[in-house]
Amino acid sequence: MSKKKEENKEQEEILADQEEVLEEVIEDIVEEEAPETTEATEPEKSELDLANERAEDFENKYLRAHAEMQNIQRRSNEERQTLQRYRSQDLAKKILPSLDNLERALAVEGLTDDVKKGLEMVQDSLIQALKEEGVTEVSMESFDPNYHMAVQSIPADDDNPADSIAQVLQKGYQLHERLLRPAMVVVYN
Amino acid sequence: MSKKKEENKEQEEILADQEEVLEEVIEDIVEEEAPETTEATEPEKSELDLANERAEDFENKYLRAHAEMQNIQRRSNEERQTLQRYRSQDLAKKILPSLDNLERALAVEGLTDDVKKGLEMVQDSLIQALKEEGVTEVSMESFDPNYHMAVQSIPADDDNPADSIAQVLQKGYQLHERLLRPAMVVVYN
Numbered sequence: 010m011s012k013k014k015e016e017n018k019e020q021e022e023i024l025a026d027q028e029e030v031l032e033e034v035i036e037d038i039v040e041e042e043a044p045e046t047t048e049a050t051e052p053e054k055s056e057l058d059l060a061n062e063r064a065e066d067f068e069n070k071y072l073r074a075h076a077e078m079q080n081i082q083r084r085s086n087e088e089r090q091t092l093q094r095y096r097s098q099d100l101a102k103k104i105l106p107s108l109d110n111l112e113r114a115l116a117v118e119g120l121t122d123d124v125k126k127g128l129e130m131v132q133d134s135l136i137q138a139l140k141e142e143g144v145t146e147v148s149m150e151s152f153d154p155n156y157h158m159a160v161q162s163i164p165a166d167d168d169n170p171a172d173s174i175a176q177v178l179q180k181g182y183q184l185h186e187r188l189l190r191p192a193m194v195v196v197y198n
Numbered sequence: 199m200s201k202k203k204e205e206n207k208e209q210e211e212i213l214a215d216q217e218e219v220l221e222e223v224i225e226d227i228v229e230e231e232a233p234e235t236t237e238a239t240e241p242e243k244s245e246l247d248l249a250n251e252r253a254e255d256f257e258n259k260y261l262r263a264h265a266e267m268q269n270i271q272r273r274s275n276e277e278r279q280t281l282q283r284y285r286s287q288d289l290a291k292k293i294l295p296s297l298d299n300l301e302r303a304l305a306v307e308g309l310t311d312d313v314k315k316g317l318e319m320v321q322d323s324l325i326q327a328l329k330e331e332g333v334t335e336v337s338m339e340s341f342d343p344n345y346h347m348a349v350q351s352i353p354a355d356d357d358n359p360a361d362s363i364a365q366v367l368q369k370g371y372q373l374h375e376r377l378l379r380p381a382m383v384v385v386y387n
């Protein structure tokens with residue numbers, strides 16, 4: 010994971026360098042040209058003027074195409090990085106019900122030790138797989154409408170201040186900072 | 199591992215593309231300067247000739263930049279499609295051991311109906327989630343070294359021709375046409 014980040018960083022740096030170089034090139038060319046623009050006031054246009062204009066015209070087109078190319082490259086890199094970061098989103102979302110089912114199965118009374126161990130192994134390996142791809146449970150510290158859905162509320166009191174969470178009915182999950190599904194909670198208010 | 203290699207390869211290609219572009223730019227600049235040195239040998243070049251040359255030069259540069267831009271866009275689209283198609287590869291691979299564990303848990307003797315039902319529900323929902331993302335079991339029709347790993351072989355006979363599969367020790371999975379892990383099989387030969 011961190012290796013990938015490093016690679017991305019390296020790439021960004023390389024891109025930034027190349028952009029700098031290009032910008033310098035463009036600046037140089039633009040500077041060179043500046044004086045010619047004042048010529049336009051002359052009434053009659055000689056063949057030379059026309060040739061110069063044509064040169065200037067293509068030079069501008071060339072510079073624009075180049076700048077555009079840089080933009081396309083930059084955007085394409087950014088997009089690739091986003092796709093990579095959230096690539097597991099769809100599959101992760103679809104796996105959450107399996108985790109819920111596992112939790113329910115583990116809550117059944119009278120499981121033998123073997124079965125319980127087996128279920129816990131499956132649960133652990135699923136959670137581990139999700140974690141490695143950046144999926145974690147949402148924090149339960151205090152109620153946050155961005156990450157929690159209050160399905161019921163209980164009057165707050167001295168021991169339980171408003172916005173503290175009384176009960177979690179279903180866990181919520183996020184992929185990096187992006188919410189996969191909110192936690193369903195009972196909240197004090 | 200192989201995925202990371204692919205990514206690196208893709209990145210390298212992109213970097214190589216960008217380097218090419220830069221090299222062209224630098225070449226262009228060098229070319230631009232070059233004529234001044236050779237000019238000494240040629241007797242007379244009018245200002246008009248020079249302006250025309252300059253126009254032609256920038257026109258070529260513009261056309262090249264434009265073609266290059268289209269290439270970059272095309273490659274970037276192809277790359278995005280590939281990333282999308284195989285985006286679930288890493289998470290799917292990591293989920294396969296959970297499926298193995300579930301199968302093993304289901305094979306334990308003396309499970310109550312409730313537990314069995316619970317396990318099967320988890321199994322079905324996992325398989326469904328994977329299927330929706332394009333993950334399927336590899337075909338078991340006949341031995342294919344691209345999809346199967348023979349861990350043992352049994353002499354073929356009239357009923358069991360060579361390359362038919364005698365037993366599956368561990369299921370194999372593929373994401374679209376890309377192998378996630380081979381099936382471990384006992385094969386007749």
